[in-house]
Amino acid sequence: MDLKQYDNNNNIFKLDADEQLLKIATKLTYKKNDFVYQKGDAHKGLFFICSGLVGLTDITDTGNEILLRVFGKNFYFGHRSFLANESYHATTVCLTDVILYHIPFEDIDELIVKSPQLVKHLLKVLAMELRLAEEKFNDLSGKAATSRIIESLIFLKHRNENYNWTRKEIGEFCGCQTETVTRVLTLCEKAGLISKDGRKIIILDENNLLQYADKSTFK
Amino acid sequence: MDLKQYDNNNNIFKLDADEQLLKIATKLTYKKNDFVYQKGDAHKGLFFICSGLVGLTDITDTGNEILLRVFGKNFYFGHRSFLANESYHATTVCLTDVILYHIPFEDIDELIVKSPQLVKHLLKVLAMELRLAEEKFNDLSGKAATSRIIESLIFLKHRNENYNWTRKEIGEFCGCQTETVTRVLTLCEKAGLISKDGRKIIILDENNLLQYADKSTFK
DNA sequence: CGATAGATTGAGAGTTTTCAACCGATGTGG
C-alpha cells in the first residue's frame, strides 16, 4: 500500500450524511460480530455508518478469514455490489457495535436522479478502493510478511485510532497468520518501535517503524 | 476468482465506440512492449482499444513484475486514475501491437456532460474490477499455486482466446514464478487436461481442468 | 541459420504455515 497517499483520518473516503437521503433511510443498530449482509445476498442499496466499524470479510479455500476492506464513521458501504448490479461477493461483519442508516435504492438510475453528488463520491471511492486492492495484491505478491504487517498496522490505525486491532484482524488484512503477526510485533517491540499495553498496540515512532518494514524477514 | 461470473468473451466489460466521443479522440498505434502510460504519470483521460491487448502492470519490492488487469478490444482503460483524480498507480504495457483512441478529458464533470452513458459503463466496470481484484487477493492468500495458475489460465484465455499467454504472464497475473507455472502446466498435460502445441496451451476439458485446480500442490 | 525469447527441469534454500501447548487478559454469572 502506498501509505503516503492517505490523509491521516482517511477523510477522503468519508462524506457527511445527505439529509435528503436520510429521509428515506432506515436506522439500524447492530452488535459486535453481527452481519449486515452476507456473501451471495442480492444487493440492497447503500449503507451509511453513523458510528462503529464494519469489516468486509471473506473466507479462503483453506477456511481462513480475510479482511478485504474496513469502513468507519461516515463511510458508505454496500456500494460495490449496488453499482455493479451484482450480488455481494463478501460478507460485512460489525467489528464493534454499529449504528447505521440503510438507504434503499432500486438501481443506479434512481440514485443518479436523487443524488448525483453521491454518485460522484462513490465513483471516486470505488476508484480509490480499486487502487488499494491492487496495491494489497502487489504487497501480498512481493513483500515479506514483516512489511505487510507493519504497513497494515499503520493503515488500520489511521483508519481508526481508537480501535484496538487484534493480531487476527491485522493478519487477515494483509494475508498472514495470527502467529506471524505476533512474532513480528514482538520483534518491533524489542526494537523499541512499538509498545504493548495489554492487548493494545502503541506505535511509538511511525517513521522508524515504516523503515523497519523494509527488513525482509522476522527471524 | 469466481469464473462462473463471466460470460465467455467478457462482453460485459466491453462497449462499442461512442461516435460522438471519437470525434474528439486521437488515434494512436503502439508496438508490442510499448508503454501507453507509466506509473506516477498524471491521468490523461480515457483510452479505448480498437485492436490488441494491453496489460496493467506493476513491479513488486523484490523486482518482480505483476499483471494486475488485462484490457482487450473494445475495453476502456485509464479510467481508474481518471475517476479517482489520482496519478497512475501502475503502468500499461502493450502485450501485442495495439491501435487505440485516446479521448482527453479534463475531469469527471466534463465526462458526465458529454457522455453520461459512458460514466455508467465505467462505474459498472470499475465495480466489477474491484470484485475481481479482491477475489485475486483472496486467491493469493488462500489458494495453492496450482489452483491460481489453472484459474488464471482459464480466465485469461476467456479474455482473449487467440492470444498465446506465456508462463511469465500467467505467473505475473496470479502471483507466482514462471517455473511454477511450467511445473503445473506439465502436470496438467500429463493428466490429459491440456495439450501444448509449441508454446501454445490448448485447454482440452475446461471442467475437468477446473476440478483439478482444487488439488493443493504440484508435487 | 543464428540469435533471442521463452520453456523445462533439478536441487537446494528459505519464509511462512501448521500444530500444539501454554499464558494472560477480559468479561460474566453466581
Place this chain on the structure above:
DNA sequence: CCACATCGGTTGAAAACTCTCAATCTATCG
C-alpha cells in the same frame, strides 16, 4: 467480588510450499 470460561496472545518445533539459481532445451523470428 471471586471463579471460571473464553478470547486473544505467545512461543517453539517441524513441515510444507514455493522460490531461487543454474543449466539446458526448444520455439520463433529476422
